[in-house]
Amino acid sequence: MQTEKALENHRGALLMLTARTFISLQGNANRISATLPHLRSKFPNAYLPPQPFVVPTRAYTRHRRTQPSGFTMYPSPSRSPCPKSKVLVFGAGNFGSCLADHLGDSEHEVYMWSREADVVEYFNKHHRNPRYLQDHDFDHKITALGPEFPDAELIKQVDVLLFAIPTDGVRSTLTQLRPRLNEQNLPLLIFVNKGIEIATNALTLEIIVDTCGKDIARVATFISGPSFAKEIVRRQPTSVSVASLSAEHAEKASQIFHQPWFRCYTGGDPIGVELAGALKNVYAIATGIAAGLGFENNTRASLITRGLAEMTRIGQAYGANPLTFLSLAGVGDLFLTCSSPTSRNYTVGYRLGKGETLEEIIRTLGSVAEGVSTAKGLKAIVDDLGIPAPIAIGVYEVLYEGKDVKDRARHLMEHPPIRELDLPEKAGAPVRDLMKKLGLDTA
Numbered sequence: 001m002q003t004e005k006a007l008e009n010h011r012g013a014l015l016m017l018t019a020r021t022f023i024s025l026q027g028n029a030n031r032i033s034a035t036l037p038h039l040r041s042k043f044p045n046a047y048l049p050p051q052p053f054v055v056p057t058r059a060y061t062r063h064r065r066t067q068p069s070g071f072t073m074y075p076s077p078s079r080s081p082c083p084k085s086k087v088l089v090f091g092a093g094n095f096g097s098c099l100a101d102h103l104g105d106s107e108h109e110v111y112m113w114s115r116e117a118d119v120v121e122y123f124n125k126h127h128r129n130p131r132y133l134q135d136h137d138f139d140h141k142i143t144a145l146g147p148e149f150p151d152a153e154l155i156k157q158v159d160v161l162l163f164a165i166p167t168d169g170v171r172s173t174l175t176q177l178r179p180r181l182n183e184q185n186l187p188l189l190i191f192v193n194k195g196i197e198i199a200t201n202a203l204t205l206e207i208i209v210d211t212c213g214k215d216i217a218r219v220a221t222f223i224s225g226p227s228f229a230k231e232i233v234r235r236q237p238t239s240v241s242v243a244s245l246s247a248e249h250a251e252k253a254s255q256i257f258h259q260p261w262f263r264c265y266t267g268g269d270p271i272g273v274e275l276a277g278a279l280k281n282v283y284a285i286a287t288g289i290a291a292g293l294g295f296e297n298n299t300r301a302s303l304i305t306r307g308l309a310e311m312t313r314i315g316q317a318y319g320a321n322p323l324t325f326l327s328l329a330g331v332g333d334l335f336l337t338c339s340s341p342t343s344r345n346y347t348v349g350y351r352l353g354k355g356e357t358l359e360e361i362i363r364t365l366g367s368v369a370e371g372v373s374t375a376k377g378l379k380a381i382v383d384d385l386g387i388p389a390p391i392a393i394g395v396y397e398v399l400y401e402g403k404d405v406k407d408r409a410r411h412l413m414e415h416p417p418i419r420e421l422d423l424p425e426k427a428g429a430p431v432r433d434l435m436k437k438l439g440l441d442t443a
């Protein structure tokens, strides 16, 4: 009797599996809800396979094609519900096209602006980016546009403007955008660049005040954290920090981006988040140099830890919250970028350590490594603040003063011993100045 029951349940399980497979192949969610409850009531004790095993959709089949072998946790469309938004992404490089894909995959209506005509034409025809993430089949709902700047009519209609261009391109982009913005009906402005502007040593928040005014800057939102584009497009679990001076806007941005495979954590220290994202690139160059010189795990761990101490010290002196450096945008991204050859900044360092020249590396890298320009701005900032930053200065000297990498590595190790953890007491002048510009000066 018991054997019979077991056999019946086994048959039930097989039937369910077959039904699910069949239904999955059809990609028809309605039939799942119609058929499975019937089978479930007939074979109540049968094993039910876990949800991600079933319901392939267009997204699944698309990802299956580009997915390398290995475990995929979220092949199904089990998305977080979020209001559908119309999004315009500025930049069609690695990160712009990756985030356009993430948002398209989350059912938003996405437009992606590129200043390269060939990218626009190729993307719309083949749903592939001819220059970046070349083997990825992008969401077919994304429309590329350009090279002309997007017109006011489109900008008036969008809910979100997402800026995924290097920091040095933000000022000119915002200057062109400003006359097309309607302040009474402002879209959400989200920035994902990680750098310091070369000519002014400004962070992006300051660039926004300069070009768009304080009211727009006060609601601008920043997303940063350990997030390699090529892993996001494969739905590898990723988590980021989302920060704004306006809690409401950080929350809105989080709702738009958050998915089970892309977690968003909100916060109120955009300056700390920006600094952390920019500075980690410089420390990634340092760890890359060490690896290129043949140093292994001990050296990398010590550079990451001392890099974190250094960037926290700089952040505190600048006026950011030192706790921000313990966030995803801080230690999270520092750890990621300093430990993987996927990072372009790490790669720049590695190749320098191997003896290549900076000019040759930049010429052949094919993509931006923000740490190279940021090292310059950072040197000016730490000189101004009078903060010791031996690792960042070492990187600057290699990049811009032609100092020998081996010599700088030896120099770092020969520093006299110091106390391990100290934060500067006199702190905050740059942030106080920026708050004044933002009209948020409480003094």
Ligand SMILES: NC(=O)c1ccc[n+]([C@@H]2O[C@H](COP(=O)([O-])OP(=O)(O)OC[C@H]3O[C@@H](n4cnc5c(N)ncnc54)[C@H](O)[C@@H]3O)[C@@H](O)[C@H]2O)c1
Pocket: 091, 092, 093, 094, 095, 096, 114, 115, 116, 132, 164, 165, 166, 167, 168, 169, 170, 172, 173, 192, 193, 194, 195, 227, 228, 229, 230, 366, 367, 368, 370
């Ligand atoms: N790639 C990543 O994994 C990743 C992750 C997080 C953050 N970021 C940050 O995002 C930003 C963009 O990085 P990316 O990886 O897309 O770089 P990329 O080099 O792959 O692409 C840059 C894109 O910006 C455009 N661009 C460059 N200068 C411009 C200008 N002056 N005006 C308008 N457009 C311009 C280029 O045409 C290209 O489309 C950087 O600040 C980077 O640090 C990148």
Ligand SMILES: O=P(O)(O)OC[C@H](O)CO
Pocket: 194, 225, 226, 227, 228, 281, 284, 333, 336, 337, 342, 343, 344, 345, 346, 368, 369, 370
């Ligand atoms: O390739 P990198 O060094 O620019 O790093 C990319 C992202 O910033 C990682 O979070």
